[in-house]
Structure formats: structure tokens, C-alpha cells
Amino acid sequence: MSISLNTPAEKKxxxxxxxxTYFAVICYVLFLGFPFLWMFxxxxxxxxELLQLDQSFIPKGFYWQNYQDIMEKRGLINSAKNSTIIALVTTVITTIFAVPAGYAIARLRKVFSGAATGWILISQVFPVSLVIIPLFMAVRRVxxxxxxxxxxxxxxxxALPFxxxxxxxxxxxxxxxxEEAGAMDGASxxxxxxxxxxxxxxxxxxxxxxxTFLNSWNEFFFALVLIQSPEHETLPLTLARFMGSEGQVLLGPLAAGAFLATIPSLLIFGIMQRKLASGLLAGAVKG
Amino acid sequence: MSTLSTKKASGKGKMYNRGAWKYAIPAFIPLLLLSVVPLSQAIWMAFTDNVAGFNVKVKFIGLENFHRLLGDKLFWASFKIGIIWAVSVTLLALVLGFGLALLLNQKLRFLGLMRVLSLVPWAMPPVIVAIMWNLLLRPTSGPIDGILSFLHVPGAKTDWLGDFNTAFPTVILIGAWVAMPIITVSILAAIQGIPMDMVEAATIDGANAWQRFRFITVPAVRAITTALVALNIIWNFSSFGLVFVLTAGGPGGKTFVPALFAYNEAFKYGNFGYAASMGVVMALAIVLMLGVYLKASKREDTQR
Known part of the structure; x- marks a missing residue:
């Protein structure tokens, strides 16, 4: 069923x-897409309208104040600014460090590359709830x-290991x-x-x-532990806090904020599409 | 760990860029300082009585934390929830993702739409995923209950995330929703890497659709599936954000995953040393699970 040929018998x-098949397609489309549309x-x-029982999918009107409310009154703009700065700086520094090192790990002798790869794997196994404790103390100390x-x-x-x-x-x-050809031609x-x-x-x-950008944009746990003041909050923190408090009643602004915070992630995904997955696991299979 | 680790990472043939090692230094120093050192400290901490607060005298107490942890019934209940959570989410996502990959490989209508949609859950921050499903599952105004009561299905007006019986399965389903995209895309890539003439040859030899699936598709995706299962178990066993925002461990501790438990111990009660010992136990559990799983899948590999 997975691989189809176009012989007449097969077609029949x-x-x-x-x-x-199409029933399955519809189920998947609803399962994957409906939650996001409902949020929108x-x-x-x-x-x-949100107070009523049994709501309809299509809103009775466009109530844009929800967006205004979450952005201006609840400090979402400031959090978005923080999230952007944090994700950008993290990405730039990580890339600067990781490109030459990634090259070295892939091309170096077995001993070095084995040790480095081993460490990368080990660091993935450690739960964040363990890693955060010494990091919290280190950040506090400085x-x-x-x-x-x-x-x-x-x-x-x-970000660095991954x-x-x-x-x-x-x-x-x-x-x-x-590279061999380059070396032959006398390149340093x-x-x-x-x-x-x-x-x-x-x-x-x-x-x-x-x-890397996406991961720091989406990250929640470290931010929860390290950030206390509202003016330093990232988007996920602000939204999680809002949901835990007034957001329980103010569903409109909650959904508006959640929708806005997803847009950058979706844009990045639009750019990357399938390349991402193949690259992500390239290390795992190509070795 | 054959599929995960480097089989022949480098040193294939001659090394043409002999100067490469020096490019490693700028990243190995931060990797050492920011990764090796803190992780070693974390493990060390598990053997101390470290508590939150400034200028606290830290004492080495040997295995005392682990001894106490052994008798901590609440932790082991949470540990069990973590294992069930990691395994169920991974398996459910694998089944759903495999199915979706097979569909995406067919010549069907709406393929483009499905492809885009299949990636959406991956792109969303866990906190947003939690908020979104919370909106959907509200017992009074959410559409899920609207649909269920419209269809006269029993179970309408259930507080899916608040009910003792439904909370954990519901959270698992949402976890699988998040985990699906990576699995789908990777398996799809493996299926599309199957050479067409192999399929044609099999068809000419009289293999039916099921046989082609069993003997061509399944072996082709085996390696990537092994890696995906291993990674998903690692990621899910210690995942935090989704469950924290969805249920905060409730109702009645039914969804109290171990990451939540360790977080509370460290940052609510300030017992850094004790919380670190939980983290170490979790890491050991992951290594153990991976070891058993990868060994089993390797054995299966050599048998065929």
C-alpha cells in the first residue's frame, strides 16, 4: 500500500x-489543523460570545480588541522583544562556535570525534531538571x-550540543x-x-x-526557573502566567497572544520545511 | 548504540585537512565550561546536602540522597508515570506518524495542505500547544464537547484535563500530537529513498501490496525508526513544559511526571542535592531503557 505502481491491475x-484512504486523510487534517484554527x-x-455555551466555529464578529488587550495591557510586546533578543543572540553565538567545531568533529581522528560525539549524546540524556540546578547556581553567582x-x-x-x-x-x-583536491592544489x-x-x-x-532560534524562542523551563520579574519575561512565560491567572476568564486575549507567539515559529518552519528533519537526523544515520 | 553513535565517524581514508583540530578549540572550551562542568557538578550535587540559599555549607553525604529516594513512594509513583508517559507518547506518535507518512507518500489530493499541517505541531511552542488544547477541551465552551454532545456520544461535558480517569490519556494524546511531525517527516524521507526499480522488481516477481510493505518499506525505515524511538523516549521522559501548563501534575498527581517532581523539590522546597539525585536516577533510567531497546533492535537486525 505504501508504494504504488501504475499498472492497470494496481490502479483497479x-x-x-x-x-x-480519504477518510484517513480527513481525520489527519482535522486532528492536525483544527486545534490551531479553533485557537485563531x-x-x-x-x-x-465566549461566555456562551456551545460555541460556533466561526466568530459572530471580528473582535480585534483581544489583540490590543494582550499586546498593550498584558505586556506582550515587551516579552516579544525579550524573546527576540534572546533567541537572536543565542543563535548567533551558537553558530559561531558550532560551525568550526562541527567541522572538526566530523573530520578529526576517531579518538577526538568519538569523545565529542559521546559527550553530545550523554548531554542529551541528562534531564533538564538536573542540568538546571548547577546552571541556576552559576548564573546566580555571577x-x-x-x-x-x-x-x-x-x-x-x-543549544551547543545539538x-x-x-x-x-x-x-x-x-x-x-x-577537500583532497583542494589540498592537492596547495590550499591551506x-x-x-x-x-x-x-x-x-x-x-x-x-x-x-x-x-537554534526556534528552540530558544519556544523554550519554557529554563525561563521559568531563571526569570522572575515580568519585564524580563519571555513570550512563553508571559502567556503561561496569563493562562494561570486572568487568562482563565479572558479567553479571547489568551488565544490572541498564543496565536501571535506562534507566527514566528510557523514562518521559520515555512522556510525550512523538510530540510529540517533530514538535517536533524543526519547525524543519527549518517554517523 | 550502533545507529546513534558514530560507526566510522571520520578517519575514512586519509585526513586531508590536518589543521582541522584547531577549529575545534573555540567550541570545545565553551562546551567544556558550559556543558561538561555543569553536568559533572550536577552529578556531584546528588551526593551532597546542597540546599537553596546563599553561603550554605555544602557537605558530602555519600549515597544518603539515593537512600532516601529509594523510600520516597511519591517519587516512584511519579517515576512510573514518567515511564508510561514516555513510552505511550512515543508509540502512539510512531503509529500515527507512520500512518501519515504512508498517506503522504500516495498520490492524493490535498497533499500540499497535509504536508504543511503535519509540521504545525512541531513549530509551536509547548506552552502555546498547552493553551490551545486547553481552549479545545474546556468542558463548557470547548468544541470537543460540543461535537460529542451533538453526536450524542457519552462523555460529553467531561472535564478532560481535570477528571481523574481522563486526564492522563488526554495529556498523552496531546504529547503524541506534538511528537508526530518529526516522526512523519523522517519516515517519509526514508520511504521516498526506496529505489523504484526495487519495487518494480518485487511486483514483477508477484509480491502483493502487503508483501511489498512488509519486505521493502518496513526494512527501509527500520534504522530511522530505531533512532526516532530512542530520541523520543529521551525527550519525553524528561519533558516538562507541556504537562506543567496543561495540568501542573494534577488532578491528584495523575500526570505528575518526574521532571515536575524534581522541579518542585529544587525550586519550591530548595532541596538542590535531593533534586539532583532524582535527576541522576532519571538519567540512569533513560540510559537503561535505551540500552535494552537498542540491544533488542540490534538483535532483531542481525536475525534477518
Whole structure:
């Protein structure tokens, strides 16, 4: 069933599968897409409409005040600013560190690369609830508790191993022959890296950077532990706090904020699409 | 760990870029400082009586934390919930994701839409996912209950996330919703990597659709599936955000995953050392689960 051929007999056989197949398609589309659409239409409903039982999918009017409410009164703009700064700085620093190192891990002798890869894997096994304790103490010691810089520091710790892992996979897929040819022509090791590896690696670097950005944009746990003041909150923190308090009643603004916070993630995903998954697991299968 | 670790990471043939090692330094130093050091500290802490607060004298107490943890019934209840959660979410997401990948590989209408939709859950921040499902599952105004009562299905007006019996399964379903996209996309990529002439040859030899699925598709996705299951168990066993916002461990501790437990112990009660010992036990459990799983799948590999 998974692989289809276009012989007449096959086509005839496939016709019997069409109805259950399309039924499955509809189920998947509803399961995957409906929750998001419902959140969007909820964000357009007025408080009065949201009080009613058995709501309709389509709102009775467009109540844009929900967006105004969440952005201005609940400090969502400030949180979005924090989230953007944190995610951007984390991404830039992680990429600067991870690109040369990812290359080295993929191309170095077994001993080094084995140790580095081993460490990357081990660090993934440690639960964040364990890692956070020494990090919390370290951030507190340097006086960065409850600041966005403290959070950036912790996000670097979280992002670096996975970025290395992804980049290692991308480097491994670049044929060694090209570098050999470069060396034959007398290119220095830096020239090989800059002129041959870097251009080929660029899509991988972009994917890694976007992935890092997305992860810090979405992150919640570290922010919850390290940030206390509302003015330093990230988007997920503000929204989680809002949901735990007035958001229980103010469903419209809650949905509006949640919708807005998802847009950057969706945009990044639109750009990356399937490349992301293949890159993410490239390290796992290509080795 | 054959699929996860590097089989022949490098050193294939000759090394042409001998100077490469120096590029590792700028990242290995932060990796060492920001990753190796804190993780080692975390493990060390599990053997101390460290508590929150400034200038507290920290004492090495050996295995005392672990001894206390052994008798902590609440923790083991939470630990059990964590295992059930990680395994159920992974398996459910695997089944749903595999099904979706098979559908996406067919020539069907609305494929583009489905492809985009299949990625949406992945892109969303866990907190937003929790908020969104909370809106959907509200017992009075949510559409799920609207649909159920419209269809006269028993179960309408259930407080899905607040009821003792339904809360955990509901949270698992939402967890699988989040985990599906990575699985779908990776399995789809593996299926599309199957050479077409292999399928044609099998068809000419008289293999029917089921046989082609069993003997071509399944082996083709085996390696990636093993990696996906391993990664999902790691990610889910220690996941925090989704459950924290959805139920905060409630009702009555039914969804109290171990990450929540350790978080409370450390940042609510300030018992850093004790919380660290929980983290160490969780890490050991993950390693153990992975070891058993990867060994089993390797054995299966060599048998065929």
C-alpha cells in the first residue's frame, strides 16, 4: 500500500482503498489543523460570545480588541522583544562556535570525534531538571539571575550540543574528495574550510541556526526557573502566567497572544520545511 | 548504540585537512565550561546536602540522597508515570506518524495542505500547544464537547484535563500530537529513498501490496525508526513544559511526571542535592531503557 505502481491491475485495486484512504486523510487534517484554527477563531470572539455555551466555529464578529488587550495591557510586546533578543543572540553565538567545531568533529581522528560525539549524546540524556540546578547556581553567582543575559548563557549550554550534532551530520555529507583536491592544489587548511567546505555547508548552517532560534524562542523551563520579574519575561512565560491567572476568564486575549507567539515559529518552519528533519537526523544515520 | 553513535565517524581514508583540530578549540572550551562542568557538578550535587540559599555549607553525604529516594513512594509513583508517559507518547506518535507518512507518500489530493499541517505541531511552542488544547477541551465552551454532545456520544461535558480517569490519556494524546511531525517527516524521507526499480522488481516477481510493505518499506525505515524511538523516549521522559501548563501534575498527581517532581523539590522546597539525585536516577533510567531497546533492535537486525 505504501508504494504504488501504475499498472492497470494496481490502479483497479487501489480504487477500493480510496474511500478509507480519504477518510484517513480527513481525520489527519482535522486532528492536525483544527486545534490551531479553533485557537485563531477564538482570538476573534468577543467576551460576550465566549461566555456562551456551545460555541460556533466561526466568530459572530471580528473582535480585534483581544489583540490590543494582550499586546498593550498584558505586556506582550515587551516579552516579544525579550524573546527576540534572546533567541537572536543565542543563535548567533551558537553558530559561531558550532560551525568550526562541527567541522572538526566530523573530520578529526576517531579518538577526538568519538569523545565529542559521546559527550553530545550523554548531554542529551541528562534531564533538564538536573542540568538546571548547577546552571541556576552559576548564573546566580555571577549576578545574572533574572536577567536576559543569564538566560542566554543557559540557552547556549542547551543549544551547543545539538547544533554540533546537526552540523557534524552536514559536514559528513560533504565528500572528502573535494577537500583532497583542494589540498592537492596547495590550499591551506583555512582556505579549504572557507572556500570549499563553507559554501557547501551553508544550507546546513542556515538550518542549524533556524533550529537554534526556534528552540530558544519556544523554550519554557529554563525561563521559568531563571526569570522572575515580568519585564524580563519571555513570550512563553508571559502567556503561561496569563493562562494561570486572568487568562482563565479572558479567553479571547489568551488565544490572541498564543496565536501571535506562534507566527514566528510557523514562518521559520515555512522556510525550512523538510530540510529540517533530514538535517536533524543526519547525524543519527549518517554517523 | 550502533545507529546513534558514530560507526566510522571520520578517519575514512586519509585526513586531508590536518589543521582541522584547531577549529575545534573555540567550541570545545565553551562546551567544556558550559556543558561538561555543569553536568559533572550536577552529578556531584546528588551526593551532597546542597540546599537553596546563599553561603550554605555544602557537605558530602555519600549515597544518603539515593537512600532516601529509594523510600520516597511519591517519587516512584511519579517515576512510573514518567515511564508510561514516555513510552505511550512515543508509540502512539510512531503509529500515527507512520500512518501519515504512508498517506503522504500516495498520490492524493490535498497533499500540499497535509504536508504543511503535519509540521504545525512541531513549530509551536509547548506552552502555546498547552493553551490551545486547553481552549479545545474546556468542558463548557470547548468544541470537543460540543461535537460529542451533538453526536450524542457519552462523555460529553467531561472535564478532560481535570477528571481523574481522563486526564492522563488526554495529556498523552496531546504529547503524541506534538511528537508526530518529526516522526512523519523522517519516515517519509526514508520511504521516498526506496529505489523504484526495487519495487518494480518485487511486483514483477508477484509480491502483493502487503508483501511489498512488509519486505521493502518496513526494512527501509527500520534504522530511522530505531533512532526516532530512542530520541523520543529521551525527550519525553524528561519533558516538562507541556504537562506543567496543561495540568501542573494534577488532578491528584495523575500526570505528575518526574521532571515536575524534581522541579518542585529544587525550586519550591530548595532541596538542590535531593533534586539532583532524582535527576541522576532519571538519567540512569533513560540510559537503561535505551540500552535494552537498542540491544533488542540490534538483535532483531542481525536475525534477518
Amino acid at each position: 485495486k487501489r480504487k477500493y482503498f480510496l474511500i478509507p 477563531t477564538t482570538s476573534l470572539k468577543s467576551p460576550i 549576578g545574572l539571575l533574572d536577567t536576559i543575559w543569564g538566560l542566554i548563557l543557559v540557552y547556549l549550554v542547551a 547544533a554540533l550534532w546537526m552540523l557534524k551530520g552536514y559536514v559528513a555529507s560533504i565528500p572528502m574528495d573535494l 587548511s583555512f582556505q579549504i574550510l572557507r572556500r570549499i567546505v563553507f559554501p557547501l555547508l551553508l544550507p546546513g548552517i542556515v538550518a542549524t541556526a533556524l533550529f
